[in-house]
Amino acid sequence: MxxxxxxxxxxxxxxxxxxxxxxxxxxxxxxxxxxxxxxxxxxxxxxxxxxxxxxxxxxxxxxxxxxxxxxxxxxxxxxxxxxxxxxxxxxxxxxxxxxxxxxxxxxxYVRGLSLDDLVTVALSRGRAFPEPFLVHVGLQVAEALAAAHACRDERGTPLGLLHRHLHPCLIHVEPGGAVKVLDFGLAGARLPGAVDAPAPPRGALFFCAPEALFLEGVDARADLFSLGAVLLELATGRNLYSRPDVLESRLRRRLKKQERARIAKGLTAAAAAGLSTATYPQVALQAATFQPGDVERLAAELSPPLRGVLARLLRRDPEARHATAEALAADLRALREEQGPYTNADAAEAVRRALSGAGRRLVDSELGSELRDALAPDEVSTGR
The missing domain is CATH 3.30.200.20 (Phosphorylase Kinase; domain 1)
Incomplete structure (x- = not known):
């Protein structure tokens, strides 16, 4: 070697x-x-x-x-x-x-565009992706999570696999419209010197379930919360933990004694893990205080069925969320049935239309060049 x-x-x-x-x-x-x-x-x-x-x-x-x-x-x-x-x-x-x-x-190596790229494109063109596209993405990720959560080794022993740090940069839409989840099982295990209960990476803080953000015990429902936060941002361009319309003083008045202790404990753990102590308190405050009504307001422009799915995913109490990724997938399949057939080719066409409708500033930017390259034909031979 x-x-x-x-x-x-x-x-x-x-x-x-x-x-x-x-x-x-x-x-x-x-x-x-x-x-x-x-x-x-x-x-x-x-x-x-x-x-x-x-x-x-x-x-x-x-x-x-x-x-x-x-x-x-x-x-x-x-x-x-x-x-x-x-x-x-x-x-x-x-x-x-x-x-x-x-x-x-x-x-x-996964070609295509990340959901983070697609949020940028949607914001640039001032128009969200159609709801069937959102359901298409959510369903494929939910099915991936269901398969991973149920994964067993060669002896049939459950592996207990969770993603833990799902966020828009780790979900890609390939040029043909299929969806891929990256870094499954690796997100918390890379850095030399990391602790046994790894803190979320900086970019994933804004998509963590509260229990994961506060470095408490997590199960599969934490991944479902993260998917809900990702879909909310893709659908609206807004993030549950970044709400400039809500005053920090108002959020602090919502805090109960138990929640203050939870934030303080999380801040200590985050500092020990090397996370930004400037960003973490803001996110932790939002995570400890958001309410169902906040999700409803952020998702107000979505259809009632999709808004209902997101409202259930984005609950602070894990017991109030979908119990499993398969249960979420079943809800999304039912929603797709109501909307009508939607294929990978339809998703690919939605991405192409979005790119063609993006503002000139984005198209001419370095990111615009990267987006075009991501959708270019793969020049590497796989069979010669």
Missing amino acids: AVMNEPGSEGEVLLREGGVTYTCVKDLGLDAQGGHLLLARRTSGGTDELRLLTHLSFPEDVAPSPEQIRARRRLEESVRLATFLRHPAIARVYGLHAVPGALYVEQE
Whole structure:
């Protein structure tokens, strides 16, 4: 095996393993967890595929701390568990490559646009995506969550897989209209030195269920809350935890003694995990005080059936949400039945129309160029 000491530049070999070579195509920078993302070309027996590699350094010349050892073991276990996931709406995790001083996590490279990109497009054109598109996205993600939550190992033992940090950047709509969820099982297990109960990455704070935000015990219903928050933002351009129309002083008056203690405990944990103590208190205050009426106001322009689904997902009490992802999927299937057939091709066409209707400023921007590139034909051969 050959490996570069640091993530390579375009055309450099990152590693070789048996008859497989991974060559750097593009340096994608750091992800929200501090891992170094690389778009790589996997070459084996004359076949090329694009893969996403996350490079994590574990220097050999420094004795690892107990926290680093624990973090590495958790990462290795998370990757092992994630390899059991087999669902068309979940990006594959292929495995872990250990090299001197570093690890590479190998994942499927997903083309297309993230929901974060699509929110930007919708805001630029001043028009939301049609509700059938929202249901299309929500249903595919709900089915992916249901499959993951029910996943078992080769012995039939439930794995207890949760995503934990679902947010718009980790849900992509592919050029053909299919939906993919990224980073399943990996979001909380990457950083050397991370603690056993990982805090949400900075970008995911605004989509966390309250119990996850306060680093309390979570189950599958936390993922459902996150999906609800993502769909709300995609549908309206608004975020439940970022409501400039609500005065902070008014929210503080809503706080009860128990909620104040919850925020204080969460703030201490967030600071210990290295999260921004400037952002966390604002988000925590919103999470501890929002009410069903706040969700109703944010979703007021949506149809009553879709508004009802979001209202149930976005409840502070997990007991008031859908019990399972399959129950949510059943509600979304019923809603799709009411709306009429909607295919991947319909979703792809909705994205193309949205891009064509986006403002000139967006089209001419760096993001606009990236959006066009994401929908361009894949130039990498997978069968020659």
